[in-house]
Amino acid sequence: xxxxxxxxxxLGAMGAGAARMVLGKQGLELAGAVCRTPSKLGxxxxxxxxxxxxxxxxxxxxxxxxxxxxxxxxxxxxxxxxREVYGQLVEAVHAGLDVIxxxxxxxxxxxxxxxxxxxxxxxxxxxxxxxxGTGVNPGFVLDTLVITLTGACIxxxxxxxxxxxxxxxxxxxxxxxxxxxxxxxxFQAGVAAGNIVGxxxxxxxxxxxxxxxxxxxxxxxxxxxxxVSKVYRETPHVxxxxxxxAGCNHTAWGYMDGRVVITLEHPQQIHPGxxxxxxxxxxxxxxxxxxxxxxxxxxxxxIGTIATSVNMIxxxxxxxxxxxTMADLPLPRATMGRx
Amino acid sequence: xxxxxxxxxxLGAMGAGAARMVLGKQGLELAGAVCRTPSKLGxxxxxxxxxxxxxxxxxxxxxxxxxxxxxxxxxxxxxxxxREVYGQLVEAVHAGLDVIxxxxxxxxxxxxxxxxxxxxxxxxxxxxxxxxGTGVNPGFVLDTLVITLTGACIxxxxxxxxxxxxxxxxxxxxxxxxxxxxxxxxFQAGVAAGNIVGxxxxxxxxxxxxxxxxxxxxxxxxxxxxxVSKVYRETPHVxxxxxxxAGCNHTAWGYMDGRVVITLEHPQQIHPGxxxxxxxxxxxxxxxxxxxxxxxxxxxxxIGTIATSVNMIxxxxxxxxxxxTMADLPLPRATMGRx
Numbered sequence: 001x002x003x004x005x006x007x008x009x010x011l012g013a014m015g016a017g018a019a020r021m022v023l024g025k026q027g028l029e030l031a032g033a034v035c036r037t038p039s040k041l042g043x044x045x046x047x048x049x050x051x052x053x054x055x056x057x058x059x060x061x062x063x064x065x066x067x068x069x070x071x072x073x074x075x076x077x078x079x080x081x082x083r084e085v086y087g088q089l090v091e092a093v094h095a096g097l098d099v100i101x102x103x104x105x106x107x108x109x110x111x112x113x114x115x116x117x118x119x120x121x122x123x124x125x126x127x128x129x130x131x132x133g134t135g136v137n138p139g140f141v142l143d144t145l146v147i148t149l150t151g152a153c154i155x156x157x158x159x160x161x162x163x164x165x166x167x168x169x170x171x172x173x174x175x176x177x178x179x180x181x182x183x184x185x186x187f188q189a190g191v192a193a194g195n196i197v198g199x200x201x202x203x204x205x206x207x208x209x210x211x212x213x214x215x216x217x218x219x220x221x222x223x224x225x226x227x228v229s230k231v232y233r234e235t236p237h238v239x240x241x242x243x244x245x246a247g248c249n250h251t252a253w254g255y256m257d258g259r260v261v262i263t264l265e266h267p268q269q270i271h272p273g274x275x276x277x278x279x280x281x282x283x284x285x286x287x288x289x290x291x292x293x294x295x296x297x298x299x300x301x302x303i304g305t306i307a308t309s310v311n312m313i314x315x316x317x318x319x320x321x322x323x324x325t326m327a328d329l330p331l332p333r334a335t336m337g338r339x
Numbered sequence: 340x341x342x343x344x345x346x347x348x349x350l351g352a353m354g355a356g357a358a359r360m361v362l363g364k365q366g367l368e369l370a371g372a373v374c375r376t377p378s379k380l381g382x383x384x385x386x387x388x389x390x391x392x393x394x395x396x397x398x399x400x401x402x403x404x405x406x407x408x409x410x411x412x413x414x415x416x417x418x419x420x421x422r423e424v425y426g427q428l429v430e431a432v433h434a435g436l437d438v439i440x441x442x443x444x445x446x447x448x449x450x451x452x453x454x455x456x457x458x459x460x461x462x463x464x465x466x467x468x469x470x471x472g473t474g475v476n477p478g479f480v481l482d483t484l485v486i487t488l489t490g491a492c493i494x495x496x497x498x499x500x501x502x503x504x505x506x507x508x509x510x511x512x513x514x515x516x517x518x519x520x521x522x523x524x525x526f527q528a529g530v531a532a533g534n535i536v537g538x539x540x541x542x543x544x545x546x547x548x549x550x551x552x553x554x555x556x557x558x559x560x561x562x563x564x565x566x567v568s569k570v571y572r573e574t575p576h577v578x579x580x581x582x583x584x585a586g587c588n589h590t591a592w593g594y595m596d597g598r599v600v601i602t603l604e605h606p607q608q609i610h611p612g613x614x615x616x617x618x619x620x621x622x623x624x625x626x627x628x629x630x631x632x633x634x635x636x637x638x639x640x641x642i643g644t645i646a647t648s649v650n651m652i653x654x655x656x657x658x659x660x661x662x663x664t665m666a667d668l669p670l671p672r673a674t675m676g677r678x
Contacts (some may be wrong), residue, residue, distance in 0.1 A: 021493050027553075140491055144670060147485050149634075151478055151650050151671025152643045154360050213673045214366075287673075289642050293634045294486075299369045301626050302490045311490050331483060331666050332490025334626075 004313055005031035007065055009088060010077035011040060011048060011058065013241070017076045017212040017306035020049050027335075028313065030056040034064075062091050073317060075309050080200045086120070089131060089295035093123050098316050101311050106133030107143070108204035119321035130319045134312055136304030137163055138201035138332055141210045141281045141295075142264050144326045149283055150213050151290050156287040159206055159209065162265035164279045165298050166272050167247055172237045176247035178248045178268050179226060181238035187226040187245045198224040198250030199266040206254045206262050210283045212327045215274055217262070219255040224248050233271045246270055311335055343652055344370035346436070347405055349416035350379060350387060350397065353441055359388050362564040366674075367652065369395040370410035373403075386599045401430050407651045412656060414648050415440035417563060417664035419539045421452040425459070432462050437655050438470045439648050445472030446482070447543035447664055450626040460662035469658045473651055473665055475643030476502055477540035480620045481603050482547045482636075483665045488630050489552050498548065501604035503618045504637050505611050506586055511576045515606050518565060520577035526565040526584045537589030538605040543638055545593045545601050549665045556601070558594040563587050572610045585609055608617060650674055 008019045011033050022028045023046075033045050033280050035058050046054035059065035062074075074092045077083045079144050082105040089106075092099045104265050107219060111118035124131045133139065167174060179187045179196040190196035210217045229246035232239075240246045247269025254262035272279055281298045285291035315329045315337075326332065343366060347358045350372050361367045362385075372384050385393035398404035401413075413431045418424045419442040428445075431438045448456040463470045481500050489495050506513055513519075518526045518535040529535035529560050542559050549556045570584035571578075579585045584609025593601035611618055621636035636658065654668045665671065 024494075095515060133529055136491065144490075145487065147672045148484065150669045150673035151483075152475065152638045152646050153644055153673045154365075154646045154649075155675045212670070274524050288646075289639050291634060291638070292636075293632060295630060295632045297631075299491045300628050300629070307493045307627075310493075327670055327672070331487050331551070333486045333666070334489035334492045336496045 001031040002025055004073060004317055005029050005069035005071045006313065007031045007074045008033040008045070008077070009062070009074050009092070011035040011037070011045075011307065012077060013302060014305055014309070015075065015077035016049060017302060018077065018310050019045055021306055021310045023049070023051065023054065023078065025310070027288060028310070029053050032056045032065040032068055033058045034060070034062050036060070062095060066095060069203045071097060073100065073313055074097040076079035076103070077309070082102045082106055082109045082116055086113075086116050089120060090123060093120070093127050093129055093131060095235065096127055096129060098129045100312055100316055101131070101133050102135040102139075102309050103133060104138055104200040104303055105204060106139035107201060108208045108325070109133065111203045111207040117323060124253070124323050125321045126266050128321045130316050130321055131323045132312060132316050132325070133310045136299055136301050136308060137266070138205045138208070140304060140308050140332070141299060143264070145281070146209050146283055147212045147327055148331070149285060149293060152289070153285060154288040156213060156285055158286045158338065159283045160224045160265070162267070162282045163298060164272065164277060164282065165266055165301065166270070166279050167268050168235050168270045175238045179245050180247055180270055181240050182245045184226055184228065184245065191224050191333060196224065198270070202250070202252035202264050204265060206252060208327055209262060210254060210324055215256055215261060218257055218258070220252060222250065222252045224250045226242055227267060227269045227328040229261070229275065231274050233274050235270050238270065240270065246275070307334070308332060342366055342368040343412060343656060344368050344410045345652065346370045346413045347372040347384070347416070348401070348413050348431070350376070350384075351375040351416060352641060353644055354416035355388060355647075356418065356641060357649050359386055359390070360645055360649045362388070362390065362393065363647070367649070369393050371395045371404040371407055372397045373399070373401050374586045375399070381399055401434060405434060410436060412439065412652055413438040415487070416444070416648070419443045419651055420678055421445055421448045421455055425452075427457050429462060430580055432459065432466050432468055432470060435468060437468045439651055440470070441474040441478075441648050442472060442541060443474065443477055443539040446477035446540060447476065448472065448662070449549045450542045450546040456662060460671050463662050464660045467660045469585035469655050469660055470481055470662045471651060471655050471664070471668065475638055475640050475647060476605070477544045477547070477641060478665055479647050479671070480638060481605070482544035482618070483671060484620070485622055486551045486666055487670070488632060491628070492624060492630065493627040495552060495590050495624055497600050497625045499602040499604070499623045500574035501621045502634050502637060503611065503616060503621065504640065505609065506514060506607050507572070507574050507609045512576045514618050518584050519586055519609055521584045523565055523567065523584065530563050533596065535563065535587060537587045538607070541589070541603050545591060546604060547666055548601060549593060554595055554600060556593045556595055557597070559591060560594070561589065561591045563589045563678060566606060566608045568614065570613050572613050574609050577609065579609065647671060
């Protein structure tokens with residue numbers, strides 16, 4: 001069997017994790033990496049992963065990486081927003097590579113950047129390659145799984161899904177963007193200023209669900225509420241006194257004909273257990289029949305994002321050209337030989 | 340939008356339920372039905388469903404039905420086994436119709452009838468139509484959902500899934516085929532004679548999962564154990580004294596390299612609540628990460644089978660020709676307009 005040659009654009013926690021996963025899969029081969037961190041340039045990817053030599057090097061640009069050897073597909077992990085990563089995606093498509101990106105907005109880019117999405121779709125079709133946005137969320141828990149479960153429903157009246165997770169393992173950037181350790185006033189000011197962002201991906205997941213099942217949403221509303229702690233909580237990066245903010249409860253509502261038909265919730269905080277909160281992925285569908293799914297604990301964010309990005313490689317390689325979503329492709333699956 | 344014309348082959352509980360669902364969907368149109376029950380022949384399907392005139396009639400053969408008007412796709416619900424329904428499927432394919440069948444073995448017919456599967460695949464490709472086997476199980480809970488969940492896994496070590504349901508609503512045929520109301524001796528004799536069949540579909544679900552994630556199973560073992568009741572249970576069709584059999588606990592194990600890697604369980608009994616058993620669909624994946632999903636209560640068998648068969652219509656209409664499985668098609672979904 002000819003192995004698929006995978007190029008990693010971005011070697012942060014997600015990109016490096018994906019490279020490590022690729023190394024463990026029979027049908028995949030590490031082709032190289034593109035990274036902007038000076039200390040990693042020119043190194044063997046295996047040295048960065050701490051797994052010994054792989055023969056695949058880190059380059060400073062896509063052109064340099066492809067000069068070192070050919071690739072079939074890019075795993076792209078450099079940013080969250082379509083506008084921010086668009087130029088890189090175009091460059092990969094122009095080079096004739098399939099692309100899987102974990103940029104959250106790219107899970108359903110038509111909702112945030114319809115013109116960029118249209119251009120990228122046309123370009124991908126012209127170049128005969130496939131572009132997919134995926135990840136644990138958006139990309140899996142609050143959209144792919146929800147859509148799949150509606151398949152067993154004669155009728156869907158409304159959908160509510162929640163991803164309840166624990167931020168304790170994350171670093172200072174996540175603490176800052178979720179408002180962990182702020183006072184109530186600081187939290188409100190951070191939300192107003194756009195520094196406390198909550199979850200990126202609700203409009204994307206919601207529109208993906210709606211389109212898949214044939215709903216047209218009139219409006220999407222979102223709200224970020226502080227999770228005020230009643231108890232002391234701390235991590236290596238932050239201390240939260242009682243009365244301070246332990247995280248951000250971000251909720252989105254999708255309306256059709258003036259009625260909320262989709263509610264997506266993502267309360268993220270450090271040490272939810274200290275507040276009696278059980279983490280998990282929850283999906284409730286009201287209809288015929290009702291569906292009441294829980295995955296406890298939740299799919300870990302990092303592992304889930306790494307897994308979905310790499311697991312989709314064979315499906316993307318086999319797919320029709322264009323800019324696709326998880327709803328366009330066959331069932332996701334762990335794949336590539338005895339894993 | 341041009342509506343898809345659906346012909347129902349078989350008007351038992353499942354076929355009639357599918358016809359009722361089709362009537363409620365914007366993008367679908369009832370084209371007719373084929374049925375062997377003399378009292379239904381020539382009638383308007385709406386009269387049989389108790390919903391008024393639909394203009395679609397019940398015919399005694401496919402040729403007669405197509406003589407009354409054209410169709411695009413057949414929902415086929417006349418039997419469980421590939422060999423039993425093969426002739427009907429071939430007839431529908433020869434007529435140039437896409438086919439969705441709920442025959443359990445057809446969810447993955449290569450495992451039970453590889454030659455018939457190959458022939459049907461070739462014929463479907465030659466005629467440019469698509470054939471799919473689906474249903475709640477096999478077709479959804481113990482295969483489609485399991486495969487989808489592995490998509491979030493970097494590594495899968497083993498899979499266990501259980502569908503725990505309540506047989507109380509079912510009629511005398513189900514009581515007989517699951518051994519409800521038998522003595523222990525009668526149960527063992529019934530299993531040996533092949534009259535107590537348990538669940539049809541384990542090798543199909545198991546092989547579908549294995550193939551999807553790149554495993555090759557060496558062997559599949561199955562066992563049907565009596566669920567002996569400690570308490571009195573009854574339904575309109577059966578009385579179970581303490582010490583008698585309330586149902587059949589059917590389990591299957593898939594082996595790879597001498598190790599069990601997939602376990603599928605389907606304990607079916609009347610009034611499981613009287614034995615403290617909570618019904619539900621359960622999926623446990625051991626790997627990286629572990630997955631621990633529960634849907635409580637279970638997707639009801641009838642509703643789930645009706646829903647999956649009708650919901651897959653647009654995906655089957657858009658699919659490449661050939662004999663396909665749920666793992667080949669995009670995510671299942673409730674579909675066809677505001678439902």
